[in-house]
Amino acid sequence: MRGVPQTGNGSQCLSAGTQRNLSDNTIASYRDTWRLLIKHVCTTTTTRADQIRLENIDRDMVTAFLDHLSNERANTAATRNARLTAIRVLYAHILPDHPEHAETIRRILTIPPAKIAKPMISYLNEDETDALLAAPDTSTWTGRRDQMMLALTVNTGLRISELIGLATTSIHTGNSPYIECEGKGRKHRATPISAKTRDQMRAYLNERTARPGSALFPGPRGNALSRDAIERRLATHVRTATKPCPSLSSKYVTMHTLRHTTAMNLLHAGVDITVIALWLGHEQTSTTDIYLHADMKTKNAALEKTRPPEVAPGTYTADPGILTWFEAL
Structure with a gap:
């Protein structure tokens, strides 16, 4: 990526991951994210991979890439958010050295993650x-x-x-x-x-x-x-x-x-x-x-601790007669 010294198709991102003492799996995820993003830029624009400059990847481009992941690659919200994190890591890493791109970087860093409905965990009895x-x-x-x-x-x-x-x-x-x-x-x-x-x-x-x-x-x-x-x-x-x-x-x-x-x-x-x-x-x-x-x-x-003293412990069971009363209404 031009405009960012020693990037080499995401090596800045890998360097950031190493400095943060991240696992090999996480670093590989960052690498794959930038590989996908660069391919997306090349596909949707006339820019070659070796000609991409930092300003070519702005908030609109990143947002379009995230939409591409969700809509065309059918990625889950969790995967989308992981890709966004990888993008943020690189931009946060290069921000101190590139104040001239501060506004572009700031707008990318403020892209919100997708909301994820947390499922109940599964475990064995x-x-x-x-x-x-x-x-x-x-x-x-x-x-x-x-x-x-x-x-x-x-x-x-x-x-x-x-x-x-x-x-x-x-x-x-x-x-x-x-x-x-x-x-x-x-x-x-x-x-x-x-x-x-x-x-x-x-x-x-x-x-x-x-x-x-x-x-x-x-x-x-x-x-x-x-x-x-x-x-x-x-x-x-x-x-x-x-x-x-x-x-x-x-x-x-x-x-x-x-x-x-x-x-x-x-x-x-x-x-x-x-x-x-x-x-x-x-x-x-x-x-x-x-x-x-x-x-x-x-x-x-x-819940049991909130039970009034006069209430018998255990799960409430309705009087069978109440069902007859309801049916007679």
């Missing part, structure tokens, strides 16, 4: 969790690996990217067992594991040492399983678990569902929401508030 953990065939190495991977995820609530990054040295199985991982934004954190998971992990690690590579959950060649491979393994085990636990058939289960399950288990155990936020690696407790909204047990308990 105790019976569904037990059925899923019992689904892998533990008579095989692959089954034992998958069972350990699922059990660890339910125990710790790790993101799938954090799970992929685990090495055999990430697990500490002493008297106070815990796991170390690198979370979003390359933030390092340690999460405790239960004694049951620790004992299972010790047996797993003894078997794991006979296999190549250092990834905690390796594929056939010793490399860490990919995101797609993990989700495929999970889908296979969900199908198996659905037979003894039919309620799973009504749920779309991903690895992030297991993360939600961890949070809900902690919430039901009475753990404070701020501790849950630390456990999951959330930077702000507002991110963790979704579990409060999803937890009907907590809401019902709060």
Whole structure:
């Protein structure tokens, strides 16, 4: 992009991402956004990619690009907002060095994100969790690996990217067992594991040492399983678990569902929401508030506290005779 030194088709954006210590996935998202935006500019104008100047991408152009994503590429509001964030990152990064474009940049930075209706989160209850953990065939190495991977995820609530990054040295199985991982934004954190998971992990690690590579959950060649491979393994085990636990058939289960399950288990155990936020690696407790909204047990308990003393506890059930009275009106 001309008019911005050392840009190189979005390298300024990648540089900004690196300076902000963002994850590789986030930086890749920024790169893809600018690739799509530059292609859009070339398609809708007569400007070649190597001739694009900063002033060619103004608020109107960015807005048209976002509309293109929503209307022609059928992107969701969340994807649209992620693309807008990537655009804002670059412009906020170059603003101090280009005051002559301050007004153009200011107008782009004030583009509002699309409103997103937050769906209720999905998580597994105790019976569904037990059925899923019992689904892998533990008579095989692959089954034992998958069972350990699922059990660890339910125990710790790790993101799938954090799970992929685990090495055999990430697990500490002493008297106070815990796991170390690198979370979003390359933030390092340690999460405790239960004694049951620790004992299972010790047996797993003894078997794991006979296999190549250092990834905690390796594929056939010793490399860490990919995101797609993990989700495929999970889908296979969900199908198996659905037979003894039919309620799973009504749920779309991903690895992030297991993360939600961890949070809900902690919430039901009475753990404070701020501790849950630390456990999951959330930077702000507002991110963790979704579990409060999803937890009907907590809401019902709060409602029960407002019950007048003379009212019997429990859910109100109308007198059957009242229905006859209504029908007679």
